[in-house]
Amino acid sequence: MIWYSLYNRFKRINRVKERTRRELENQITELQKHNEILKSLLAFQDNVERDESEKYANTILNNMGDAVFVKDAGSRLLLVNDAFCDLFNLPRTKIIGKTLAENVPPAERESFLRIDKQVLLDGIDNINEESLTLGEGQKKIISTRKSRFVDEDGNKFLVGVIRDITERIKTEEDLRQSAIQLKELNATKDKLFSIIAHDLRSPFNNIMVLSQILKAQLSKSEDPDTQVPIDLIHSTAKNTLVLLENLLDWAKSQSGQINFKNEKINISNVVNEILELSRSIAKTKDISIQVHIQEDVEINSDKKILKTIIRNLMSNAIKYSRPGDKITISAVEEKDLVKIVISDSGVGMDDDTLENLFSITGNTPLPGTLNEKGSGFGLVLCREFIEKLGGKIWVESEKEKGSDFIFTIPRN
Incomplete structure (x- = not known):
């Protein structure tokens, strides 16, 4: 019966919405953990020899599912993991030393650099969902958490974790359209x-x-x-x-x-x-x-x-x-x-x-x-x-x- 199918469909929509909310909460928790790991890695570099430190850092970073990065005070990339390279579809040689803001439309570039500057200035973590335009006009929706790290010499670094949430946003939009149709x-x-x-x-x-x-x-x-x-x-x-x-x-x-x-x-x-x-x-x-x-x-x-x-x-x-x-x-x-x-x-x-x-x-x-x-x-x-x-x-x-x-x- 159509009304019984609608009733079941409505319950399924509510279950998916609840699952999406839990996933978002888990995502925020994971991003916070990733940032703490990155901060620890930066601190770790001050206590061990550089070669061993980089080897240790890369092993941990590359086993993270999300894209992670470290920037200097000028928003230039110092450290990225494999997931970051995969997200941007670029090798490290074309990433390190750059902001990558040069590769995106002006509106996105201004937003990225403005947030970087603000976090480096006041030290308040920033969690943001934003669009990212990659090569050939491919668009993604990303969830980014950026934190500030200050070393013993007073140098400021930007530590960030990026998660691709394009599919999640698409699912939410599909749910919204289904809710309208259900109504x-x-x-x-x-x-x-x-x-x-x-x-x-x-x-x-x-x-x-x-x-x-x-x-x-x-x-x-x-x-x-x-x-x-x-x-x-x-x-x-x-x-x-x-x-x-x-x-x-x-x-x-x-x-x-x-x-x-x-x-x-x-x-x-x-x-x-x-x-x-x-x-x-x-x-x-x-x-x-x-x-x-x-x-x-x-x-x-x-x-x-x-x-x-x-x-x-x-x-x-x-x-x-x-x-x-x-x-x-x-x-x-x-x-x-x-x-x-x-x-x-x-x-x-x-x-x-x-x-x-x-x-x-x-x-x-x-x-x-x-x-x-x-x-x-x-x-x-x-x-x-x-x-x-x-x-x-x-x-x-x-x-x-x-x-x-x-x-x-x-x-x-």
């Missing part, structure tokens, strides 16, 4: 549901009213055969309207648009309201329905949501019950909750079906005993609503021996 698709989806809610509810309600009128008129007829198709038309219209309501409720639940109410509910009254519809449908399959609920069982919850849950579970029980089977509804009061059980003596389920019963992606609804079709939305919606009300739902079933759908609802 547009969500708006389209919301408009679609608005059209469905407005334009389909009314005609289905009209069909139900007209079929009810026709049913009442034909009930006076002496021909009993006319009553059966009218009952089927009426029940089919009601079931289709229920499916539409489920679809809309599920969509609202996914987008957080459902507001839950807290009101005192009599469980027996709610069940009896549902049975007004369910019994007429069960009658077409010669299925009996029995209720074992005390009249004083009450909870504080959302009545509309509770009716939606029971209606869907009843519809499911009727769908998978055979002609002549029995359905039982019972409620058991426990300490802080009420447990409601809807039992049928129908076809039951195997373990594979039970495992994916409440999954919108894994649930493949089987046809009913009279080949009734279904979308699988009903049970998915039940689980989501029950969990939002603070309860739980589970199923106990055995192939060819019926099913018990059990859910709990907190008293408050």
Whole structure:
């Protein structure tokens, strides 16, 4: 479903954004470590012979994944590692002694030299993301950290670490564009549901009213055969309207648009309201329905949501019950909750079906005993609503021996 795909896509975007943020934090930490190593290398040169010092320094520098450099007070490069040469695609002979600012456009040159000068002047570290234009106009985005090092003679050096973040920036831009597209698709989806809610509810309600009128008129007829198709038309219209309501409720639940109410509910009254519809449908399959609920069982919850849950579970029980089977509804009061059980003596389920019963992606609804079709939305919606009300739902079933759908609802 498009809205479910969008929902998953939105979660993936959020996960990538979080990963990008963590990567940036790790990058800053690594750059700080690299700079400290470089400072240590400069200090190390004062304490050992030059040849050994350079060998030691180059070994460490060339094992760093990021480009590193040391500049003098005039921003001329004194020391670079292999990654720096690879970044600029230049040999050391064309790097050492130069600023490399000569090789970039004026705007970039001014920015590089200005930052170098400022760090050398005040000694405050600078972390910056900037563009870098290489040979043949190739552009990269780099993250640079520059620090000042002062030796015993008072000479100032600029120590820097560069990381190529071009791919990361491209990924962030792709995410931004995806977020814009997701927003547009969500708006389209919301408009679609608005059209469905407005334009389909009314005609289905009209069909139900007209079929009810026709049913009442034909009930006076002496021909009993006319009553059966009218009952089927009426029940089919009601079931289709229920499916539409489920679809809309599920969509609202996914987008957080459902507001839950807290009101005192009599469980027996709610069940009896549902049975007004369910019994007429069960009658077409010669299925009996029995209720074992005390009249004083009450909870504080959302009545509309509770009716939606029971209606869907009843519809499911009727769908998978055979002609002549029995359905039982019972409620058991426990300490802080009420447990409601809807039992049928129908076809039951195997373990594979039970495992994916409440999954919108894994649930493949089987046809009913009279080949009734279904979308699988009903049970998915039940689980989501029950969990939002603070309860739980589970199923106990055995192939060819019926099913018990059990859910709990907190008293408050």
